[in-house]
Amino acid sequence: MHQYSFFNYSHGKPEPAQSIDALAESLANYLTPAQVNQVKRAYYYAEQAHEGQNRRSGEPYVTHPLAVAGILSEMRLDAQSLMAAMLHDVIEDTAISKQDLSEQFGEPVAELVDGVSKLTRIEFQSKAEQQAENFQKMALAMAKDIRVILVKLADRLHNMRTLGVMPPVKRRRIARETLEIYAPIAQRLGMHNIRVEFEDLGFQSMHPMRARRISRAIGTRFGDRHKSINMIREAIENCLIEEGHKAHVIGREKHLFSIYSKMRNKRKSLKEIMDLYAFRIVVDSVDTCYRVLGCVHALYKPVPGQFKDYIAIPKANGYQSLHTVLFGLQGVPIEIQIRTTEMEEMANNGIAAHWLYKSSEQEPKRNSSHARARQWVQGLLEMQQRAGDSLEFIENVKIDLFPDEVYVFTPRGDIMELPAGATAVDFAYAVHSDIGNTCVACRINRRLAPLSEPLQSGQTVEVITTPGAQPNPAWLHFVVTAKARSGIRHYLKHQRRAEAVALGRRMLERALASMDDNLENFEDAHLAQLVETTGTQTADSLYEQIGLGNRVAYLTARQLLNLRDEGESDGEHSLPAPINRQAMVIHGTEGFLVNFARCCYPIPGDHIVGIVSSEKGVVVHCENCHNSIELRNEPERVVPLSWADDIDRDFSVELKVELTKQRGIIAVLATRVNGADASIEKISVEDENPKISTIHLVIGVRSRVHLASIMRRIRNIPAVIKVTRERH
Known part of the structure; x- marks a missing residue:
């Protein structure tokens, strides 16, 4: 079966089922009748509790929890999560207590509602310290039951969809909070669909004029490319049919916020960003993924260095897919993602897809979104204990929420995932805090390398440690992972x-x-x-x-x-x-x-x-x-x-060297200093005079005697006019 859908530029999905009966009908597809009845009972309980309360739009308040449950039902979440969604504002907005909910619906549902209520009280527009403290509460709530954050994300998504009724100032504040905190959390939990919608709705509320202009430009540009897209689609489909593969060929969405971010961050025009075609091919098995990859590489030449195998090495949030870029017609690049149906579900719903695929007796796989999300939350708790204060904690978390991974190997062949720009020090702390604290050097692909060198995917990293060594404060200038930063501090x-x-x-x-x-x-x-x-x-x-x-x-x-x-x-x-x-x-x-x-x-x-x-x-x-x-x-x-008499270390000292300008004179100067067993820490040149240069050197010396020896060697250079020790 082959299916093609054009690029979709609509932002915000249609509202979920507006009645409990319609929702119950859709839930019957994957929940038992008893579970559906429990969800309905939670709805009627919430309806009674919120009686007389209206939303800003004038609708009865219960339409909001119903919509939140509808969003979670699209992700096929379990009955307890849906009951918690129905009841999530009951403790906060009515006289009903956690104990009452526990008696009516059981302890797990009451705990979920209580967790979501605590998160609802978070106000990110407040002072930085308060924001950070509240974020710590969020980490603790997630650690207790990860479903708390899923209900909260669905709650925030419905609020974003109905943001139009809010005053502009509040609308922008909620949008900024969504873009800074909730969208990255959705990304970290592998929930692509929710992240995309958060980003687009947030962007439209923060910058409505920019969103409209980009949307219009995309519509115009898309119309010009209709013929080319059809040609590429047909070529891919025909290739797959000839090889006997069953697949869906889907035009990949380009969402507004992603285009805007690329234009802003990479300083590119809309034309440059839109000058590529993107398709997703969904197949039935992992084996077929690699066979289809062979087909498309035979059809169009692949761009060297652009193939990424996220099936063998999944991303940190559990995402799996094959990515490749091809040289298309007239050399225009074509981006292709190839994945199985299960990977497609995982890519779109992330951790939420765990409840769809899990069986009661089976633990989640090590690479699943659920296992990785738990690992991340566990890391949050560890950072919270180590952080000196709440501001440091939220700084670490924000670093951790924007990963663009590189994958490196330990000497034993184990894979470690690290954010882009990570160094051997980040790697050492990722292995264990003690290894990070005592590392002194590293080998990258068996060669000695500086600890500050950014790692590239596929490298093998070996850390050399020494007992008694300690972290260097200078490491804080180049480490990128929150774990390394908090460990060093x-x-x-x-x-x-x-x-x-x-x-x-x-x-x-x-x-x-x-x-x-x-x-x-x-x-x-x-x-x-x-x-x-x-x-x-x-x-x-x-x-x-x-x-x-x-x-x-x-x-x-x-x-x-x-x-x-x-x-x-x-x-x-x-x-x-x-x-x-x-x-x-x-x-x-x-x-x-x-x-x-x-x-x-x-x-x-x-x-x-x-x-x-x-x-x-x-x-x-x-x-x-x-x-x-x-x-x-x-x-x-x-x-x-x-x-002391027995000093055995270098001390910095500044020298001022005046010399006549000559080609290569700085290299001669550096050679003389290094030849005297001293190191150059800093060098700067003044060029006020056309014939004479003044060079300021900061060098490492052991004593005044050592310094005198170095100054003598510098004076012996024919071009040198004067050498003095500088004091400011």
Whole structure:
């Protein structure tokens, strides 16, 4: 049987059955008579509960739950979901309680209605924090029973279809909320039909004039292509008939929002986007899919690199299909999707199709939309526990809702799906958080590669880990998955706190040492008293505040002394001048809370001083740096520092090199620096003078001696006029 339907540009489906009897008749096709009666009973119960209530359009309110149930019946959802759809506003808008529903219709239905009611209270136009908190509630409700979100999506879809009666401001607000939150959720759950309708209805409400103009242009352009479409359709049909394949050939819809997004994001004209033909071929079995692929490739030449096998490797939301692009008439591309009837159902209804195909004794397959949706919701809960606050959580979720997958292999041949642009660090966190936290390098297709390199589909990725390694804050600049981002932040937050506690204790000990005392000389009672006086919760919290620079070590030491020696006069413990304080030794491995100033780039061998800065801990400056001289007006924030003898790491320093312009001189300069066992971190060129260039280099050195050696090597370049160490 061959069938062809033209591209359909209508937006919004006809309203579902308007009477309960018509709905019951359609439900009888897949539910038992007893189940149909239960759904009818739920309708009559809702009708009674909502008596006297009307929608903004003037219709009785019960028409809305009936329409929502109609939408779910098109997806062939189970009886409990349909009953919940009938009753979904009862708890919210009437005096009936969850307990009443439980007694009447059973606990599962009452739980579903309660879950949907909680989601209905979400108002996404509210402040960002509140929006995020409410989104967390949605994640929890989905985790309890995934059908909650299906009822909510159907509820939102009917509201979108009847949005015309709303005032313009409210209409735009609901449309934006639908495009930002509900359409991506529908996409993530594999529900293509609902996503498309959400996007088109939302687009029409947000930008009515743009929608009308694009729609008119499509209609005009489509008329020009009628003959070509028929020729291609007939060619495909004839090819399939000759090979003896049974198939439906369907013209694929191009929906408004998709066209608008491509025009906006890819900066293309409507003509460029519409200059292709798209067809879907639906067959009876997976084997036939691959045979039909052979047929169409024999008919028209395939475009290299455009074939995608989503049957062998399904998308993250369970979507399966073969995709190919062919060179058609006059070289115009033809997009073809080939899939089975079951895949077509799954592609259009996603997770909702699970209830159509599942049998009571059979668990959903690992690659099914249902299993993948559960896996996604489980990931949401994990992210919720790790996120520092609700805003961070919603940022992670929004990242996760817009995937464009790449598929890579582990060394053992397992397939991992990641969003486009994902790196080896994203891959490491996808495997396990511990692997992400300790990864130090990676091999892509057996070659060593940077951790920041974006992965391509088909690559084999191997992560190299080292015990004791930790995430680098710079990873946050290139990771794209929510799991990696939340994992890095979670680790760094804990690491930062541990380092702040250790540094704070060390600074307090140094402050006491300058007063000829020692932390060990104080009893636990004194520390407890200090904690109470300062309003902190524990001694560790106090040390953390000192380490972060939010509390001054010397003033805290003074408070501790006063608490122990309450009887003594204030004058006996006057604050020593900074010059008399005992220096704190810097190793360069202190972590996040000992930072090296970018104004003077201190390196081992320089005379240094520390300035306590809020939330940054101790910032190390050169003693003669003008910034540190200005900051010394607050002596309590000054920490005397000295370098440790056994430093084994590089420190950044800036050099200013003036030289005569020559071709390839920067390459010569880089070679000299690398030859001195130093690394170039940053390079910039000033070209004010036509004959002389001024080059600013930020290089990594071990000490002043190492720096002197590098500067000597640079001076020996004939073109170099002058080399100086730069201080801002």
